Amino acid sequence: MTEKLVIIGNGMAPGRMLEHLLEAVPDRYQVTIFNAEPRVNYDRIMLSPVLSGEKDYEQIIIHGDGWYVRNGITLYKGHKIVAIDRVAKTVTSSEGVTESYDKLVIATGSNPLIIPVPGHDFAGVLTYRDLDDVNAMLLAAQSRAKAVVIGGGLLGLEAAAGLQAQGMDVTVVHLMPSLMERQLDPAAGYLLQKALEERGIRVLTKANTKAILGSGKVEGVELADGTVIPATLVIMAAGIRPNAALAGEAGLTVGRGIVVDHGMRTSDPDIFALGECAEVGGHVYGLVAPLYEMARVAAAQLAGDEGARFVHIDTPTKLKVTGIDVYSLGDFADGDDREEIVLRDAAAGVYKRLILKDNRIIGTVLFGEVTDGAWFNDLKKKSANISEMRDTLIFGPAFQGGGSVDPGAAVAALPDDAEICGCNGICKGKITGTITAKGLTTLDEVRAHTKASASCGTCTGLVEQLMELTLGDAFDRTAVQPMCACTTLGHDDVRRLIKAKSLKTVPAVMQELEWKTSCGCAKCRPALNYYLVSDWPDEYADDYQSRFVNERVHANIQKDGTFSVVPRMWGGVTSSAELRAIADVVDKFAIPTVKVTGGQRIDMLGIRKEDLPAVWADLGKAGFVSGHAYAKGLRTVKTCVGTDWCRFGTQDSTGLGIRLEKFMWGSWTPAKVKMAVSGCPRNCAEATCKDVGVICVDSGYEIHFAGAAGLDIKGTEILGQVKTEDEAIEHIAALVQMYREQGRYLERIYKWARRVGLDEIRRQIVRDGDKRRAYFDRFVFSQKFAQVDPWSERVSGKDKHEFRPMATVGFAEAAE
Amino acid sequence: MTMKWVEVGSIDDIPIRGARCVNTPKGRIAVFRTAEGRVFAIEDQCPHKGGPLSQGIVHGTAVTCPLHNWVISLETGKAQGADEGAVRTVPARVEGRRLFIALGAVAEKAA
Numbered sequence: 001m002t003e004k005l006v007i008i009g010n011g012m013a014p015g016r017m018l019e020h021l022l023e024a025v026p027d028r029y030q031v032t033i034f035n036a037e038p039r040v041n042y043d044r045i046m047l048s049p050v051l052s053g054e055k056d057y058e059q060i061i062i063h064g065d066g067w068y069v070r071n072g073i074t075l076y077k078g079h080k081i082v083a084i085d086r087v088a089k090t091v092t093s094s095e096g097v098t099e100s101y102d103k104l105v106i107a108t109g110s111n112p113l114i115i116p117v118p119g120h121d122f123a124g125v126l127t128y129r130d131l132d133d134v135n136a137m138l139l140a141a142q143s144r145a146k147a148v149v150i151g152g153g154l155l156g157l158e159a160a161a162g163l164q165a166q167g168m169d170v171t172v173v174h175l176m177p178s179l180m181e182r183q184l185d186p187a188a189g190y191l192l193q194k195a196l197e198e199r200g201i202r203v204l205t206k207a208n209t210k211a212i213l214g215s216g217k218v219e220g221v222e223l224a225d226g227t228v229i230p231a232t233l234v235i236m237a238a239g240i241r242p243n244a245a246l247a248g249e250a251g252l253t254v255g256r257g258i259v260v261d262h263g264m265r266t267s268d269p270d271i272f273a274l275g276e277c278a279e280v281g282g283h284v285y286g287l288v289a290p291l292y293e294m295a296r297v298a299a300a301q302l303a304g305d306e307g308a309r310f311v312h313i314d315t316p317t318k319l320k321v322t323g324i325d326v327y328s329l330g331d332f333a334d335g336d337d338r339e340e341i342v343l344r345d346a347a348a349g350v351y352k353r354l355i356l357k358d359n360r361i362i363g364t365v366l367f368g369e370v371t372d373g374a375w376f377n378d379l380k381k382k383s384a385n386i387s388e389m390r391d392t393l394i395f396g397p398a399f400q401g402g403g404s405v406d407p408g409a410a411v412a413a414l415p416d417d418a419e420i421c422g423c424n425g426i427c428k429g430k431i432t433g434t435i436t437a438k439g440l441t442t443l444d445e446v447r448a449h450t451k452a453s454a455s456c457g458t459c460t461g462l463v464e465q466l467m468e469l470t471l472g473d474a475f476d477r478t479a480v481q482p483m484c485a486c487t488t489l490g491h492d493d494v495r496r497l498i499k500a501k502s503l504k505t506v507p508a509v510m511q512e513l514e515w516k517t518s519c520g521c522a523k524c525r526p527a528l529n530y531y532l533v534s535d536w537p538d539e540y541a542d543d544y545q546s547r548f549v550n551e552r553v554h555a556n557i558q559k560d561g562t563f564s565v566v567p568r569m570w571g572g573v574t575s576s577a578e579l580r581a582i583a584d585v586v587d588k589f590a591i592p593t594v595k596v597t598g599g600q601r602i603d604m605l606g607i608r609k610e611d612l613p614a615v616w617a618d619l620g621k622a623g624f625v626s627g628h629a630y631a632k633g634l635r636t637v638k639t640c641v642g643t644d645w646c647r648f649g650t651q652d653s654t655g656l657g658i659r660l661e662k663f664m665w666g667s668w669t670p671a672k673v674k675m676a677v678s679g680c681p682r683n684c685a686e687a688t689c690k691d692v693g694v695i696c697v698d699s700g701y702e703i704h705f706a707g708a709a710g711l712d713i714k715g716t717e718i719l720g721q722v723k724t725e726d727e728a729i730e731h732i733a734a735l736v737q738m739y740r741e742q743g744r745y746l747e748r749i750y751k752w753a754r755r756v757g758l759d760e761i762r763r764q765i766v767r768d769g770d771k772r773r774a775y776f777d778r779f780v781f782s783q784k785f786a787q788v789d790p791w792s793e794r795v796s797g798k799d800k801h802e803f804r805p806m807a808t809v810g811f812a813e814a815a816e
Numbered sequence: 817m818t819m820k821w822v823e824v825g826s827i828d829d830i831p832i833r834g835a836r837c838v839n840t841p842k843g844r845i846a847v848f849r850t851a852e853g854r855v856f857a858i859e860d861q862c863p864h865k866g867g868p869l870s871q872g873i874v875h876g877t878a879v880t881c882p883l884h885n886w887v888i889s890l891e892t893g894k895a896q897g898a899d900e901g902a903v904r905t906v907p908a909r910v911e912g913r914r915l916f917i918a919l920g921a922v923a924e925k926a927a
Contacts, residue, residue, distance in 0.1 A: 520875055522875060525873060557871060805838060809841070809919060810841070
């Protein structure tokens with residue numbers, strides 16, 4: 001008969017325990033989980049990347065709903081257990097559910113420490129523990145206002161970096177003289193502070209918070225020395241405390257946490273505890289590696305292996321702030337019986353310190369360059385005598401035995417039992433062995449089978465090197481197509497890093513992302529220029545030398561080096577005055593060809609470059625502006641005559657088309673964007689093969705997207721239907737903004753949509769009103785800087801040099 | 817015909833990573849200024865289909881033709897990569913900020 005196993009809490013530790021348990025004894029227990037948080041098991045280590053915008057919630061889920069169903073597990077979401085009855089062997093939830101158990105596992109985690117200063121209960125004071133906290137912070141960050149983070153430890157700094165990436169002005173207030181003092185020595189703490197300050201995060205050390213100011217709502221933070229820091233958001237990240245209250249009320253032995261033996265058993269033999277709430281051997285733990293070890297031990301015990309024991313190990317600490325590399329392990333305090341080896345490279349921002357005792361490593365602090373951390377950890381774990389290699393020890397494994405400096409060699413030199421993935425305790429031999437045994441060829445497969453690099457991801461580089469070593473040329477490290485030969489990064493990585501590292505110029509991108517060429521090439525430069533225009537509309541100065549000639553001179557180059565000019569005709573509607581002005585320009589400049597385009601406007605071809613400003617001046621007098629027929633941006637909005645004239649028209653399609661075009665012109669996009677609005681389902685404006693199309697119907701507006709009628713032919717997909725013109729415009733602008741933020745340069749909407757998924761786009765644009773409005777607002781903001789007519793700018797003299805030769809050398813000079 | 821240095825303007829007339837044209841009786845010359853401040857002059861005509869190289873994107877010491885993306889070395893005038901062909905290079909030099917090209921070289925080709 002199956003036994004009943006009840007688990008209180010659904011964090012990473014019990015999740016991992018269940019994986020082990022299901023593998024060992026799949027049918028022994030009937031499992032029920034009560035989770036106070038209303039969701040499935042997700043990777044809490046990755047909350048920082050969610051906060052900084054590098055990942056979203058869906059990407060950090062460990063066990064989706066389907067996993068619980070497949071494994072026959074009952075999960076009560078949003079149920080907090082309020083009582084354990086050890087005599088009756090039942091638990092009761094806040095929602096009134098009572099469940100009996102044979103074995104009970106308590107994994108209630110920890111609570112953030114709230115410093116009891118005046119104002120700690122004001123609105124705007126948050127902690128940083130779960131997804132609700134992150135969502136609240138993201139909401140607060142939209143105001144772009146000031147935030148104060150109390151606590152300069154791991155969590156506080158990750159919160160600070162995340163909030164800053166979201167555009168907030170952040171100050172970190174730390175009680176101790178240097179940051180992360182429990183993991184870093186003062187020298188590394190100083191470098192860390194400098195690196196954070198360089199990013200614009202203010203750091204105050206030796207700062208004691210006296211009060212949170214305001215009246216019910218946060219207005220600032222006052223320090224003991226009288227300093228007042230204005231803020232609308234305060235994050236308390238001063239530490240955590242094991243959540244042992246429930247166990248205490250049930251009469252279990254409780255110290256700092258729930259006291260368990262080395263088999264994770266509490267004072268009641270049928271009740272286990274694990275995770276941050278458990279105290280074992282006098283220690284409580286907060287890093288994932290020991291928690292996963294507890295999960296392994298608890299699972300083994302539940303499966304009947306009474307010999308499984310938890311043994312304390314030192315775990316390396318790594319800070320998850322993109323671009324700041326910190327590694328700390330073991331004991332780094334000074335002492336008479338200790339020696340140290342220190343390497344500093346101020347220019348490169350590198351600091352390495354090894355702490356030795358009796359010729360053995362007992363502690364390591366690395367800043368700026370952390371790849372050798374795994375090797376030092378291995379030497380420490382084995383208590384290896386390093387006297388032989390002492391002179392070169394600090395340079396890492398690549399320098400031992402006169403070896404090369406090839407980074408692959410360092411990994412090759414690691415023994416099979418060297419730990420690669422600290423979070424999951426996976427060693428080198430396990431990874432290489434599994435790659436060979438299961439025939440794995442991609443990083444995702446290795447993560448799925450070994451869990452290596454599947455938690456915090458900082459060892460991804462090491463895992464990839466192991467794959468290279470094991471598979472040789474069969475492993476394509478990138479698998480992602482690099483942007484161009486100047487980099488190994490793909491478009492998505494570059495876009496993500498531009499945001500995450502706040503890179504705001506082309507040279508900054510190339511420097512920070514280690515471009516292989518000095519100034520890029522004709523493929524990456526226009527792409528980078530677009531990404532920067534799109535991401536920092538108010539701050540980035542467009543680099544015209546990184547634009548293709550058409551966008552630089554605002555006309556289309558033709559095969560003979562002349563240009564064509566297409567003025568905007570809003571919605572395809574024109575007038576006698578406009579047509580007369582075009583006719584006059586054609587005569588005056590002897591323009592050889594005039595042609596009607598497919599986008600309902602008029603193209604003048606064969607204009608000499610030198611004549612462009614004069615042509616634009618004449619067109620401008622008649623009220624014409626650039627049609628951007630040359631741009632990776634909004635081209636035209638084609639329309640039919642709608643209710644104005646057509647006996648079938650259901651809405652004012654011409655009016656909506658003109659409104660859309662006037663609202664959206666000038667916006668740069670990854671590739672060209674063509675739109676159309678048809679007044680009825682007969683679809684005379686051919687809206688169903690456009691990047692974005694609207695079909696008017698009696699009850700409103702059907703919005704279409706992701707069509708194509710070029711190299712590929714593809715009908716549109718329906719985004720959704722709305723009732724009013726205003727809603728249609730909000731949806732369309734939000735959709736285009738989402739594409740602007742995610743599209744790869746030169747990727748049309750239909751290809752982007754295929755890549756990210758139609759449903760995902762509908763979810764964000766149609767179903768999630770907050771997301772839609774946020775996209776819409778960002779679009780409107782960026783238009784403030786984009787809607788400048790480039791033709792009139794050039795008529796008034798901008799970029800004069802583009803349109804005339806530098807010199808004309810006469811016959812006399814040449815023939816002399 | 818001997819080489820003759822003709823002053824065509826100032827180095828500041830050319831945008832960094834950009835080009836300007838000099839019209840001569842024997843055709844148009846494109847004068848380039850690289851990110852490192854080096855100056856090169858070549859015929860403004862891609863060996864492929866005659867595209868105006870002066871309109872291309874300048875990167876390193878090469879330019880990408882705006883018509884079909886051939887990459888031409890500014891130092892040698894030769895097409896890079898798999899493409900074959902070359903344009904004539906024209907000697908160019910800078911004295912202070914003043915910019916000179918050697919016109920004899922142009923005439924020589926045309927003659």
